Amino acid sequence: MVKSALVEEKIDIPENVNVDVEKSIVVVKGPKGELKRDFSHAQVSITKENNTVKTSNYFPRKKERALVGTITSHIRNMIKGVTDGFIYKMKVVISHFPVTVEVQEANKVVLIKNFTGERSPRKSKIVGNETSVRMEDKETLIVEGINIEDVAQTAANIQQTTKIRKKDIRVFMDGIYVFEKIK
Numbered sequence: 001m002v003k004s005a006l007v008e009e010k011i012d013i014p015e016n017v018n019v020d021v022e023k024s025i026v027v028v029k030g031p032k033g034e035l036k037r038d039f040s041h042a043q044v045s046i047t048k049e050n051n052t053v054k055t056s057n058y059f060p061r062k063k064e065r066a067l068v069g070t071i072t073s074h075i076r077n078m079i080k081g082v083t084d085g086f087i088y089k090m091k092v093v094i095s096h097f098p099v100t101v102e103v104q105e106a107n108k109v110v111l112i113k114n115f116t117g118e119r120s121p122r123k124s125k126i127v128g129n130e131t132s133v134r135m136e137d138k139e140t141l142i143v144e145g146i147n148i149e150d151v152a153q154t155a156a157n158i159q160q161t162t163k164i165r166k167k168d169i170r171v172f173m174d175g176i177y178v179f180e181k182i183k
Contacts, residue, residue, distance in 0.1 A: 007065050008056035009072040017079055021048045026075060030082025033130055033146045037078065042067050046075075080183065081146035087182040088155040090141040094174050101141060101176070103133045110141075110158055116167075116174060124161040127153045141176060148183075 013019050020027040024040040039046060044067055047054050055072050057064050080086075092099060102111040108126040110133055115122055126133055128150030133143050141158070145151045155178050162175040 007060050007068050011053045013051050028078040032082050035078045077148045086148045086151045088143040089180040091179045092139040122161045124158045
């Protein structure tokens with residue numbers, strides 16, 4: 001099998017987005033905000049030429065070849081985040097006890113009260129500064145932001161907070177679950 005000397009991938013930059021690359025630090029600015037990410041841990045060269053961002057590596061091994069694709073995907077997600085943003089919709093499913101969900105933006109916490117009849121509220125952390133959580137109606141929770149990792153981790157924190165333990169999950173299906181991802 002012949003080993004390739006160069007692996008590279010290119011990303012086209014939209015008109016309303018500004019991308020700055022300095023060493024291995026990528027800063028993406030767009031209409032919704034600004035994202036900054038450091039890729040200095042990876043042995044991949046990132047350069048900006050005209051209206052494209054190029055990630056490349058010379059004489060890569062298998063993991064380095066995969067790393068080029070991974071970093072390219074991260075930069076694509078950053079561009080998508082500052083232009084469109086990411087939205088996760090979550091459904092509050094209850095069958096036994098009436099649950100109330102409160103969002104405390106100041107403390108960056110989501111409180112889930114009376115979950116399976118518990119007296120103390122369950123708390124879930126909101127990750128990131130740009131991530132916001134709001135209630136659309138009594139049973140729909142919206143998690144949105146420009147950083148896909150923060151939005152996804154916040155949704156995962158909320159879902160894990162309402163995980164049923166020490167009960168039959170076929171009977172107790174209560175919880176808050178992601179039902180739609182708008183990317």
